[in-house]
Amino acid sequence: MDQGSRVRLNAIPVSSSSNQGYSVGMQVRGGASLEAAAPCNPVGCIDVHDNALSGVQIISGQATFNGVNVTNNNQGILVQNSGTLSYAGPASITGSMGGLGGVGILVTHNSHAVIFGTNTSTGTNITGNSGRGVAVASNSSVQFVGPMNATNITGNNGAFNIACDGSSLITGTSTLAATTITCVDQQPSSVVIP
Amino acid sequence: MRLLWLRHPLLVLLAVQTALAAGDVDKKVECDKGDSITAAAADLAVEKTYVLHVSGTCNENVFIDNFEGISLTIEGDPSATIQGLLNNPGGQPVVFVSNSRRVTLVNLTIQTTGGVTPNDNPVGVAFNLCRGCQVSNSVVNTSRVGINLINTQATIVGITINGSAMGSSGLTVLGDSNATVINLSATALLVESGCWWIRAAVCDSTRFL
Numbered sequence: 001m002d003q004g005s006r007v008r009l010n011a012i013p014v015s016s017s018s019n020q021g022y023s024v025g026m027q028v029r030g031g032a033s034l035e036a037a038a039p040c041n042p043v044g045c046i047d048v049h050d051n052a053l054s055g056v057q058i059i060s061g062q063a064t065f066n067g068v069n070v071t072n073n074n075q076g077i078l079v080q081n082s083g084t085l086s087y088a089g090p091a092s093i094t095g096s097m098g099g100l101g102g103v104g105i106l107v108t109h110n111s112h113a114v115i116f117g118t119n120t121s122t123g124t125n126i127t128g129n130s131g132r133g134v135a136v137a138s139n140s141s142v143q144f145v146g147p148m149n150a151t152n153i154t155g156n157n158g159a160f161n162i163a164c165d166g167s168s169l170i171t172g173t174s175t176l177a178a179t180t181i182t183c184v185d186q187q188p189s190s191v192v193i194p
Numbered sequence: 195m196r197l198l199w200l201r202h203p204l205l206v207l208l209a210v211q212t213a214l215a216a217g218d219v220d221k222k223v224e225c226d227k228g229d230s231i232t233a234a235a236a237d238l239a240v241e242k243t244y245v246l247h248v249s250g251t252c253n254e255n256v257f258i259d260n261f262e263g264i265s266l267t268i269e270g271d272p273s274a275t276i277q278g279l280l281n282n283p284g285g286q287p288v289v290f291v292s293n294s295r296r297v298t299l300v301n302l303t304i305q306t307t308g309g310v311t312p313n314d315n316p317v318g319v320a321f322n323l324c325r326g327c328q329v330s331n332s333v334v335n336t337s338r339v340g341i342n343l344i345n346t347q348a349t350i351v352g353i354t355i356n357g358s359a360m361g362s363s364g365l366t367v368l369g370d371s372n373a374t375v376i377n378l379s380a381t382a383l384l385v386e387s388g389c390w391w392i393r394a395a396v397c398d399s400t401r402f403l
Contacts, residue, residue, distance in 0.1 A: 001366070001367045001368070002366075002367070002368045002369070003368050003369040003370065004369070004370050005343070005367040005368060005369065005370060005371040005372065005373070006371070006372045006373070007367050007371075007372075007373045007374075007375060008373070008374045008375065009375040009376075009378065010374070010375065010376045010377075011376070011377055012376055012377060017375070017376075017377055017378045017379065018378075018379045018380070018381070019364065019378070019379075019380045019381075020380070020381050020382070021357070021381050021382035022357065022362070022363070022364065022380070022382045032367070
């Protein structure tokens, strides 16, 4: 997707939507907007899997995912260059296999992601990736939204499941299930009022 | 009362005339007998609804330009294959709909010919400046791009796209397009040095980084 386009991607059971085997499964760029939603409960999800570079790349674009599994890609979701991502479960980002680069969600270069937890069905899971679960860098931010313990970011390789550089911020850490975090600038509250 | 009685047949007649003028026009396109979709879709009237019932294998690059009728449906009946052709100079999409409205492709298998050389089909289905257009219940087999939307408002429903070469793309949406996509299955096999790239564990991933 490019050049200000808008796409709504849906999956309606009993069939479903899937995207696999490409260099990049989905790419949203140049001011484009993607809304992808499916009744993922737990079947009928949209599946972006087994792509060689990234499952999803959001570069100067915006994407809203609800019920989108991103599994077994080299890297899960990349959000960069003023990209924005809204990711809500039930859904999972698992099995990214690109070594340290196999991050579940990498948010970088003035970008933002909001990750919504859910207690329904399989929950919101970022697990079993070869790199960080969530990595935040270069003036970027990630907001975790409850309910409590509904977002599970565990079992990712590396010392920490969530990592930031010094210029970046995460909020809503109190809503996460027990995990490991290395972020200098982190706030327990999802919305921080100065 | 008498005037009212007289009015009814007139109204009925008017309704029948309107229905005939705006009614469906069904055409058979039997590709195995040499028919062409492009020829059947040319010079259509603006006030009618057209349904092309396509059968067999159509060896052509379909081109529909400036259709401004009520609607045009190109339907595999019950199924049909459109096999693209090489074009010199410059490859063309297998199905190219340009500057048109309400064009629907349904029950079709659309196949590009060739790979990445200039005369090959670059796209399976291309909509350019198409309003209210749709592709549904179809399969696109491509070595380049499956479906390409440029400045288009379209719905993609129940589509399988099989990419068969390195660098192929399933669905590309460009230039102020607006698309609704339901049940899209896009699959590619990336080929690198004879190694079938299905899962990263199979091959050396560093070549793609």
